[in-house]
Amino acid sequence: MKYTTQFECMDKDCNTVVLGTHRQDGIICPRCNGPVLPKPFEQHKKIGRAVYRCLCCDHQDEVQVTKDEYSEVKVCPKCNGAFVDLWKIAKYKKKMNYKVNFNEPVKVQLTEAGIYILKQRHEELKRKIGRPNLEPVDIKIDDEGYSSFQLWSLMNVFGNHMSLGCVPPFKSDIIICNGELTND
The missing domain is CATH 2.20.28 (Rubrerythrin, domain 2)
Structure with a gap:
């Protein structure tokens, strides 16, 4: 027709x-x-949508594209970095191995569950040492929303609260501050 x-x-x-x-x-x-x-009647080119994420600044956006205009990589509108189609992003991300000491600092973004766990541990400590008037716990969060821990401490505090199906105490990305890049 x-x-x-x-x-x-x-x-x-x-x-x-x-x-x-x-x-x-x-x-x-x-x-x-x-x-x-x-x-x-005007014959329109088929328009599709692709979700792109920047490898530099993590900006993510849904972009309308025609088949002729589609490209796996575009220029990020925020930082001019590599704006990559999410379906193709794995081949553009470089996987690196790090050697990390348990005493090295790591940064995580705590969730409400993580903040609750830290406050409960502080209340338990006050009860154990018999000092109910001890100052409340001061959870330090930097401008980007991260809290710092030594790796062993992070594992010690939150290890019992990490399992499949749990409410995570922190977001899944961990920043390793002083890791040593290996050639593996």
């Missing part, structure tokens, strides 16, 4: 296009029931 007419919804938020073989009166938008404007 060859289309000769298209009817475009006049509501800019709806933007629906209805295709037809001839001009008809009394057509309304099937989505919003608003008025439509008849126009000559």
Whole structure:
């Protein structure tokens, strides 16, 4: 069937296009029931959507692209870094191995569950040493939302609270501060 007419919804938020073989009166938008404007049929290129993430600044956005315009890598609109299609990002991320000492500092972004665990441990300590008037726990969080721990301490404090299906005490990304890059 060859289309000769298209009817475009006049509501800019709806933007629906209805295709037809001839001009008809009394057509309304099937989505919003608003008025439509008849126009000559235009062959549109198929538009798809791709989600891109920047490898530098982690900016993520959904981008409309045609098949002709699609590229696995684009320029990030925020930092001019590599803006990579999420379906293809694995081949652009370089995996690195680090040698880490248990005494090295690591940074994590605590969740509400993690903050609750730290406060409960502090209350338990106050009870054990018999000092109920001890100052409340001061959880230090930097400007980017990270708290620092020595690796062994992070494991000691939160290890019992980590299992499949648990409410995680911190987000899954861990920053290793002084790790030594290996050649493996």
